[in-house]
Amino acid sequence: MDLLTEVRKVLICGLGSIGKRHLQILRQYWKDIDLAILRSGHGGYVYESELVEHVFTSLGDAVQWNPDAAIIATPASKHLSVALPLARHGVPLFIEKPVGDGTEPQHYWQELVRLSVSVPIEVGYTLRHDPCTEYVKSHIRDRLIGTLLEADFYCGSWLPDWRPGVDYRVCVSANRALGGGVLLELSHELDLAQYLLGSLKLLSAHLHQSGLLQIDVEDLAHLLAYTEDHCLISIRLNFCTQPAARHVCIRGSDGEIRWDIIDGKVQVVHTATRDVKYFQSPISSDERYRLQMDRFLSCAARKTQPVCSVLEGLSVLNIANQARDLNSQFEV
DSSP states (O other): OGGGGTOOEEEEEOOSHHHHHHHHHHHHHOTTSEEEEEOOSOSOOOGGGGGSSEEESOHHHHHHTOOSEEEEOSOGGGHHHHHHHHHHTTOOEEEESSSOOSOSOHHHHHHHHHHTTTSOEEEEOGGGGOHHHHHHHHHHHTTTTOSEEEEEEEEEEEGGGTSTTSOGGGSGGGOGGGTOSHHHHTTHHHHHHHHHHOOEEEEEEEEEOOSSSOOSSOSEEEEEEEETTOOEEEEEEESEEEEEEEEEEEEETTEEEEEETTTTEEEEEETTTOOEEEEEOSSOTTHHHHHHHHHHHHHHTTSSOOSSOHHHHHHHHHHHHHHHHHHHHHHO
């Protein structure tokens, strides 16, 4: 790929499960890129460290390496403290979702937004790279199901199954201090709702611990919102149920879209004729990450624009913060 003549050195910050995935994808599909890892130095040995040319334990040393791009895959609570110094040095960034944990000082976010005007920064909402997403979005954009009335976004899974061989109780998802909890860990659905339907205004939010998991964060979330066009939205998230299910249903005056995200299938039913159209994604769910990385490298080379900007990532974080506030009012 001609990108390799421009993006020669990539720094991966954090080597948890998602950091390892990005490393493996880069090593498999972009073999000529020099890779480096930034680790805290507190973790144990991981064989992935043998797949890279350099391992740093100091952010300053990593910056001095002069990477052409960096992937921020640390816990969400540490994203900004790593991203800002790199962005100040003009390093294009891929920041894993969520962009933060919502407790960061606003002036630091404002600085990152200002830097993103000249430094490419992509936020990692991978469903934006799914062919089904564009198929659904085109039907909405072209009003093929009429005026939008209501939509439901659901994602449910069993947290102990997420990372085989890892005790779920010590992972980021289960740790409030690291930005865990279902609201942020499954914030893909929050982003997807806004990407497909426009800005959301929250009406209510209920966050709950089921008691089925040994964690100190919410494992159930139910949000009710509406769009500027008065489409009513429900978003239901959990990681305390099995088998896993993930789907979207969008209902309009002239039809309905049903998308099974796990199976990669979309069904569009038209009300008047009862005609049914089907779309099957041509890629696997894992291939979304390859497409996402390809787009980021192109973005880092200044050939394309970010698919999800810092402002859009912050919009998702803002919804999560509002949901927490509304839930607190409900509990009182």
